[in-house]
Amino acid sequence: MDTAAKETRIKKLHEFGQSIWLDNIGRSIIDSGQLSKLIVLGVKGVTSNPSIFDKAISESLDYDDKIGELRDKGLNAFEIYDELTVRDIKDAADLFLPVFKQTGALDGYVSLEVDPLLAHKAEETVREAQRLHRKVDKINVLFKVPATDEGLEAGFRLLAQGINVNFTLIFSLEQYVKTANTFIKAAKEFLKSGGNLRDIACVASVFVSRIDSSVDKLIDEKAAGLNKKEKDIIQGLKGKAAVANSALIFAKYSQIFSASEFIDLEKNGLKRQRALWASTSTKNSAYSDIKYVTELIGKGTINTMPQPTIDAFVDHGVVKDALGGGAAKAEPVFKSLGNFGIDVNAVCGDLLKGGVSAFEKSFKSLLNTVTLKGEKIKI
Numbered sequence: 001m002d003t004a005a006k007e008t009r010i011k012k013l014h015e016f017g018q019s020i021w022l023d024n025i026g027r028s029i030i031d032s033g034q035l036s037k038l039i040v041l042g043v044k045g046v047t048s049n050p051s052i053f054d055k056a057i058s059e060s061l062d063y064d065d066k067i068g069e070l071r072d073k074g075l076n077a078f079e080i081y082d083e084l085t086v087r088d089i090k091d092a093a094d095l096f097l098p099v100f101k102q103t104g105a106l107d108g109y110v111s112l113e114v115d116p117l118l119a120h121k122a123e124e125t126v127r128e129a130q131r132l133h134r135k136v137d138k139i140n141v142l143f144k145v146p147a148t149d150e151g152l153e154a155g156f157r158l159l160a161q162g163i164n165v166n167f168t169l170i171f172s173l174e175q176y177v178k179t180a181n182t183f184i185k186a187a188k189e190f191l192k193s194g195g196n197l198r199d200i201a202c203v204a205s206v207f208v209s210r211i212d213s214s215v216d217k218l219i220d221e222k223a224a225g226l227n228k229k230e231k232d233i234i235q236g237l238k239g240k241a242a243v244a245n246s247a248l249i250f251a252k253y254s255q256i257f258s259a260s261e262f263i264d265l266e267k268n269g270l271k272r273q274r275a276l277w278a279s280t281s282t283k284n285s286a287y288s289d290i291k292y293v294t295e296l297i298g299k300g301t302i303n304t305m306p307q308p309t310i311d312a313f314v315d316h317g318v319v320k321d322a323l324g325g326g327a328a329k330a331e332p333v334f335k336s337l338g339n340f341g342i343d344v345n346a347v348c349g350d351l352l353k354g355g356v357s358a359f360e361k362s363f364k365s366l367l368n369t370v371t372l373k374g375e376k377i378k379i
Helices: 003-016 027-031 034-041 050-058 064-072 077-102 122-136 149-160 173-192 209-223 228-235 241-256 260-266 307-316 327-339 344-376
Strands: 019-023 045-047 110-113 141-146 165-170 202-207 274-278 302-305
Touching: 003 019, 003 307, 019 307, 027 034, 027 077, 034 077, 045 077, 045 302, 050 077, 050 344, 064 077, 064 344, 077 110, 077 122, 077 344, 122 141, 122 149, 141 149, 141 202, 141 344, 149 165, 149 173, 165 173, 165 344, 173 202, 173 241, 173 260, 173 344, 202 209, 202 241, 209 228, 209 241, 209 344, 241 274, 241 327, 241 344, 302 307
Parallel strands: 019 045, 019 302, 045 110, 110 141, 141 165, 165 202, 202 274, 274 302
Antiparallel strands: none
16 A cells, blocks of 8 residues: 555544554664654554563664663663663654644653553652653653552652653553543642643553453353353354443543533643553454454544554554444443353453563563673673
8 A cells, every 4th residue: 555545544543533653662663764654654652561672672683782882881681771761762752742742742642661560569650750751851751650559649649740641551441430530630739739731641541452352261161151042142242342341431531521620620721631542453363453443443532553553454444433422332242241240340350460460571571681682792
């Protein structure tokens, strides 16, 4: 597909009211000009996490010289990781600054994960995010904190100080509502302390595809002991839980940010905390490769996608409202799953615990990668 056609498709999605952010970062896509080309194409921001950085560093030579240089200066693995990731985030933020300005600070953000080993430590998360905020020193960077109870406390304190936050690892409606309420509460506190509400930004990253992966597995387990009629019913629910969950969250998002409590703050310059659909690559080959794009098109939201998903969407995606009025269709899905003993909210709770553990594991793997590379590199 030619560039003009791709630009038209992404432009249509943006004109509809949804932004595409890239779920990837790395030295090569910055230095090669690939990220700049994606910006021209219409990509409006970037998200990152420890897994992405681990892959970028372990599977390339792009960082080797810098790792060797920093090792010879006496830096440890964490300090080297810190230098490498902050450099990438700062350079990406510079590339997206024109987007930030053109969209009136709606888009153009780059996200950096706060040390996931601190997910259940509010005070330490606040201190680490403050340190990164000072070190990065870019207006268009969001600092990712998990939507654990401790992460919500940390996020409140950071936003109340004027530090941008990306609440991540959101799975359930309950979690989402807590992040939205935390954002509004923090905005009031920031305003009361003399802050300019135009200076803070926040997104709520809702993880999508992992819900279907977990629920579909439970469906297969339950189906094994059912008669043909029941089996046909439960099998017909496969691939529906994640989008239904997102539809309920979108409905609540629309309600919260059209209520008077937020409107009063909006009049003072506050931008809404946008819902961001994360983990939107398709994990099940039986489903469309753009299932979690086309079925999650909703006004005022963001979809952060890896490069292959972006490529697939610009190749054969269709821009059409998918979430407007979707809550009425979503609730019967939850009810039907419940009839078979599958509690989506319980699944979401397990996924939060697993997500925190997975990010901790990725972070440790990342530090190990830096250590091993440092030992092998000769300067």
